[in-house]
Amino acid sequence: MKTKSFMNSSDSHHLAVIVPFRKAFDELQAFLPHMDKYLRNKNIDHTIYIINQADNLRFNRASLINAAWHEIRKEGKADYLVMHDVDLLPLNKDLPYGYPRKDDVVVHVASPQYHPRYHYKKFIGGILLMKLKTYELVDGMSNRFWGWGQEDDELFVRLREKNIQILRPNNLTTTDQNTFLHLHDKIKRPRDGLKIGEQKIETRRRDRITGLHDVSYEVEERRILNIDKAQATVINVKLHCDIKGTPWCMIPTKGPSKGKAPRA
Structure with a gap:
């Protein structure tokens, strides 16, 4: 089924581009x-939000996205x-970066067919698009994933349920x-692929406790960032x-830990 048949023109809609971030300044440049430029060429009205984790805890991509959703909803500008x-x-x-026509649809832009690295069927990471109300429908993402990986696999289960x-996307001319x-x-x-204590076991389970409704954070600062005439809203967030x-939200300073060392 063609992705475009589920997308609307974005003339009357506003896209929030949520970028979970920490210290990747070269990539951000x-x-x-x-x-x-890419979204402007597609005539998509958008705001780019750099959600910067400004605390000393391990990186938590899912919680940053949950926090971003709340901040974006407060602004009332974006609807997807x-x-x-x-x-x-x-x-x-x-x-496809257009507005989805339906609430029960998400668009995995970084399809495993076209992603340069991840090709397994259940992969929904990298770039995932949906209405704000759809994200709320599944209670966002689990807040239990500190460090790298697996939070999008848990989101896959939430969507399926x-x-x-x-x-x-399909039938692209590229590979x-x-x-x-x-x-x-x-x-x-x-x-940071370190697995501490019971983290490996606990994060393989469907999280039915945490999500969008209980993400705990505080906004330290909001500011505008300009790079080569492109603009983004930077939100510095401290997660709790x-x-x-x-x-396992903190790397222990003493004693052994179970699992793998940080990996790429």
Whole structure:
């Protein structure tokens, strides 16, 4: 089924581009002007939000996206969102970034068929687009994923339980080699794949407790960032950790820990 049949013209809609962020300044220098130009060329009204994690906890992509949703809803400007990795730049002009017609549909723009690295069928990471109300319908994402990976796999289960259809682009003229530009430098910026204590076991379960409704954070600062005439709203966020529920939100300074070391 063609993705475009589920998309509307974005003339009367506003897209919030949510970029979970921490210290990836080199990638941001390339991402912001590229993304702004790309969406303008598609005539998509948009605001780019850099959601910067400004605390000393381990990176939590899902909680940052949950926090961004609340801040964007307060503004009342955007009616749909795309969660977007800062190191993944769209190159094909036919990738779908328009407004979805239905509440029970999400669009996985970074389809495993075209993603330069991840090709498994349940992969919905990288770039995922939906209405704000659809994100609320599944209670957003779990807040239990500190460190790198798996939060999007848990979101996949939430979408499936609500019978929300995941659409992907097809019949593009490009391949997994030239649909996107992947900027991640695994040596300069290794992923935090450390699994501490019971983290590996606990984060393999469907989280039925945390989500959009209980994400805990405070906004430290909001400011406007300009790079090469492209503009973004930067929101510096301090996340709060439930130490009892997720003791793995901090890397221990002493003693052994179970699991894997940080990886790319």
